[in-house]
Amino acid sequence: MNQDQLTTLLRTLLQFGGGIAVGRGWIDADTATALTGALVTLLVTAWGLYVRRNAGLVASAAALPAVKTILADPATAHAVPSAKVRPPA
Structure with missing residues (x-):
């Protein structure tokens, strides 16, 4: 799986989870958007560091x-x- 595929998958899963959280009233839409962006950024950065190690x-x-x-x-x-x-x- 390359980084673009990983980013797309993560974003889709997080949007799905955020949609459920918003639908149940746990968080508002703006918070869901902010959390999705932050989590995708952190996870893709961690993936990039992992695949770019020497091995x-x-x-x-x-x-x-x-x-x-x-x-x-x-x-x-x-x-x-x-x-x-x-x-x-």
């Missing part, structure tokens, strides 16, 4: 068919489940 970047590169071998530090090489990624000899 995530190396895993993305290893998934490319044109990449044959990646030499990475031992910690990163062991964190990425790919035969293309290995520590230096």
Whole structure:
């Protein structure tokens, strides 16, 4: 799942939940909108930080068919489940 798909899914789920909360009178529409925006921003930021960690970047590169071998530090090489990624000899 890429970041755009994640953002769309989160926004839709939060709007659905906000609609239920507004319909039941727990919060007003402005609060639901503010909460949805804040939560989507925080969650997408956390997702972006997670996928851009060293192991995530190396895993993305290893998934490319044109990449044959990646030499990475031992910690990163062991964190990425790919035969293309290995520590230096």
